[in-house]
Amino acid sequence: TALTLAACGGGDAEGDGATAGGGENAAADGKTLRLALNQTEEHPSFIALDNWGNSLEEATDGRWSIEVYPNETLGAQQEALQLVSDGSVDLAIVSGTQLENLNEDFRVFNLPKVFDDVEHQMKVIHDDAIVGDLYSSLEESNSLTVLGGFTQGARSVYTTFGPVESPEDFAGKKLRVQESDLHIAMAEALGASATPMAFGEVYTALQSGVLDAGENNEVSYWTQKHYEVAPDWSYTNHLVGLDYLIVNSDLLEGMSEEDKAIFLDTWTAAHEEHTELWTTATQDAIEQATAGGATFHEIDSAAFDEALSGLAAEFITSDTQQALYDAARNAAE
Ligand code: GCU
Numbered sequence: 001t002a003l004t005l006a007a008c009g010g011g012d013a014e015g016d017g018a019t020a021g022g023g024e025n026a027a028a029d030g031k032t033l034r035l036a037l038n039q040t041e042e043h044p045s046f047i048a049l050d051n052w053g054n055s056l057e058e059a060t061d062g063r064w065s066i067e068v069y070p071n072e073t074l075g076a077q078q079e080a081l082q083l084v085s086d087g088s089v090d091l092a093i094v095s096g097t098q099l100e101n102l103n104e105d106f107r108v109f110n111l112p113k114v115f116d117d118v119e120h121q122m123k124v125i126h127d128d129a130i131v132g133d134l135y136s137s138l139e140e141s142n143s144l145t146v147l148g149g150f151t152q153g154a155r156s157v158y159t160t161f162g163p164v165e166s167p168e169d170f171a172g173k174k175l176r177v178q179e180s181d182l183h184i185a186m187a188e189a190l191g192a193s194a195t196p197m198a199f200g201e202v203y204t205a206l207q208s209g210v211l212d213a214g215e216n217n218e219v220s221y222w223t224q225k226h227y228e229v230a231p232d233w234s235y236t237n238h239l240v241g242l243d244y245l246i247v248n249s250d251l252l253e254g255m256s257e258e259d260k261a262i263f264l265d266t267w268t269a270a271h272e273e274h275t276e277l278w279t280t281a282t283q284d285a286i287e288q289a290t291a292g293g294a295t296f297h298e299i300d301s302a303a304f305d306e307a308l309s310g311l312a313a314e315f316i317t318s319d320t321q322q323a324l325y326d327a328a329r330n331a332a333e
Contacts, residue, residue, distance in 0.1 A: 029063060030060060030062075030063030030064045030259065031064065032064075032065045032066070032067050033053075033064065033065070033066045033067070033090040033091055033251075034066075034067055034069060034074065034089050034090050034091070035049060035053075035066050035067065035068045035069065035089075035090065035091040035092060035093070036069055036072075036073075036074035036075060036077075036080035036083065036084070036089050036091070036092040036093070037049065037068055037069060037070050037071075037092070037093050038070075038071070038072045038076060038077055038080075038093070038199050038200060039070055039071070039093075039220070039223060040070055040071060040223045040224070041070050041071075042223050043070075043219060043220070043223050043281075044150075044219065044274055044277035044278055044281045045093055045150055045243065045274060046068060046070050047273075047277060048150070048270045048271070048273045048274035048277060049066065049068045049093070049270065050066075050068050051270065051273060052066060052266055052267060052269070052270035053065050053066030053067070053068065055266040055269065055270075056262065056263060056266045059262045059265075059266060060259055060262055063259060064259060064262075064263065066091070071200075072198075072199070072200045074089055074092075076198035076199065076200055077092070077094045077095060077098050077198065077199065078098060078179060078198065080092040080094060081094055081098050081099075081102075081144070081246070084144060084246050084247070084248050085142045085143050085144055085248070086143075087143065087248045087250060087251070089248075090247065090248055090251055091245065091246065091247050091248075092245075092246050093149075093150065093243050093244070093245055093246075094243065094244055094246055095152070095178055095241065095242070095243055095244075096109050096110045096149075096241070096242040096243070096244060097110055097178035097179060097180035097182070097183055098178075098179070098180075099138070099146070099244060099246075100180055100181075100182065101179070101180070102138055102141070102142060102144075103134075103137050103138060104317070104318075104321070105134055105137065105318070105320055105321055105324060106134065107180075107182050107315050107316075107321065108316065108321050108324040108325045108328065109124075109125065109242055109324070109328065110180060110182050110183065110239070110241075110242070111182065111239070111311060111312050111315065111316075111325075112186060112238045112239040112308045112311055112312075113238075113239065113305075113308070113312075114239070114240075114312075114325065114328050114329070115239075115240040115242075115328065115332075116240075116332050116333065117154075117240065118151045118153060118240060118275060118278060120240075120331065120332050120333065121151055121240050121242060122151060122271075122275055123331055124327070124328045124331050125148060125149055125242065126148050126268075126271070127331070129327075130324065130327045130328070130331070131146075134146070134324065135147070135148075139249045143248055143249045143250055144246050144247075144248070144249060145246065145247050145248075145249045145252055146244050146245070146246055147244075147245045147246070147247055147264070147267055148244070148245060148267070148268075148271055149242055149243050149244040149245055149271065150242075150243045150245070150271055150274045150275075151240065151241070151242065151243075151274070151275060151278055152216075152217050152220075152240070152241025152242060152243055153217035153218070153219065153240065153241065153278060153282060154217065154237045154239070154240050154241075155215050155216055155217055155236075155237075155238060155239050155240070155241050156215065156216075156217075156233060156234060156235045156236045156237055156238065157175070157190070157213055157214070157215045157233075157234050157236050157238075158213060158214055158215070158216070158221060158226060158227070158230045158231075158232060158233045158234070158294075159173070159212060159213040159230055159232050159234070160206060160209075160211075160212050160213065160229065160230045160231075160232075161173065161212055161213075161232075162232055163232045163233075163234045163295075163297040163299065164213075164234045164236075164299075165234070165299050165300065165303070166191070166303035166304065167189070167190055167191025167303060167304065167307050168191060169191065170190055170191035170192035170213070171191060172193070173191075173192050173193065173212040173213055174192065174193050174194075174195045174210070174211050174212045174213070175187045175190065175192035175193070175194060175195065175211070175212070175213040175214070175215065176195050176196075176197050176202050176205065176206075176211045176213065176214045176215070177194050177195070177196050177197075177215065178196065178199075179196045179197075179198070180196070182311070182315050183196070184196060185311060185314065185315070186238070186239075186308065186311060187215075189307045189308050189310070189311060190236070190238070190304060190307060190308070191307065192212075192213065195210075195211055197211075199220075199224070202214055202224065202226060203224060203225060203226060203228075203229060206226060206229040206230045207229045213230065214226055214230060215236075215238070216241075217241065217282070217285075218233075218282050218285040218286050218289065218296075219278075219281050219282055219285045221233065221285065221289060221294070222284075222285035222286075222288050222289045222292075223285070225292075227289040227292055227293065227294035228292065228293070231293050231294045231295060232294075232295055232297065233289075233294055233295065233296045233297060234297045234299050235296070235297065235298050235299055235301065236299070236301050236304045237301060238301075238304060238305075238308060245267065245271075312325065
């Protein structure tokens with residue numbers, strides 16, 4: 001089956017049709033797993049994944065370990081997805097926006113306002129009764145299994161041209177979004193013109209004026225140094241973003257029952273550690289970026305909230321998606 005990534009008007013979305021399979025990957029006795037990440041080594045995702053590798057190695061008497069490749073060294077997320085699908089890379093952290101290009105049902109969790117906060121999000125996305133079918137939905141088509149994920153925290157906007165308070169302030173401005181039809185529509189609803197682009201290209205694009213704005217969490221704003229070139233942050237809090245851990249399905253199936261159980265248990269500990277690290281990492285990022293010249297503006301986000309309110313109705317297009325959305329909302333406090 002060919003994996004074809006939807007090109008949505010930007011970035012390197014060529015989708016060269018990698019074949020799902022990954023037979024070369026079967027290594028039932030153990031190996032050093034390669035994990036693709038697009039964050040720096042200071043980022044809580046790197047720290048939690050690196051610690052996961054150590055726990056896994058210890059608990060399997062050295063049979064299995066993990067080498068985390070940060071900073072897109074194995075490729076940006078679109079490439080990483082292909083590489084895990086064809087088995088040449090074992091694991092990757094990819095944003096939910098990437099998975100909606102393979103199965104539109106993933107869109108539901110990429111919507112603004114579907115999650116109230118990190119705690120709500122983690123409860124939903126690790127509840128097998130809600131996500132079981134979704135997470136196995138890419139196994140036959142793409143040899144990808146989703147094992148849960150890490151929060152991206154609340155995302156807001158940052159700009160090269162001063163703070164924003166309403167969609168009018170974005171008129172004629174180019175806002176970078178992830179490679180997702182939903183997030184392109186989201187940028188337009190925020191009043192901007194949408195520019196989909198891979199994460200690692202954003203700094204230079206902001207610096208050179210190809211972009212006027214980005215949207216992310218404080219941790220990435222700091223670790224990617226985007227504050228240096230887009231120093232005004234405005235708290236739109238438009239969504240709580242989500243990163244998934246994906247593994248090559250054949251690799252997972254090839255593990256002994258004992259090692260698979262250890263692999264999954266140590267992963268659970270890793271995402272719990274990530275959630276614990278997140279709050280402090282966010283506070284640190286705000287302090288560091290402020291010291292580096294950024295200003296964080298608390299704004300009344302009502303005009304933006306109103307502009308985004310139609311997206312759920314527009315992008316939920318099936319009963320399965322509605323059921324996922326309802327299950328997520330029902331789990332809110
Ligand atoms: C966050 C997220 C990444 C994502 C990035 C982006 O940093 O954790 O997975 O790639 O945002 O905006 O592209």
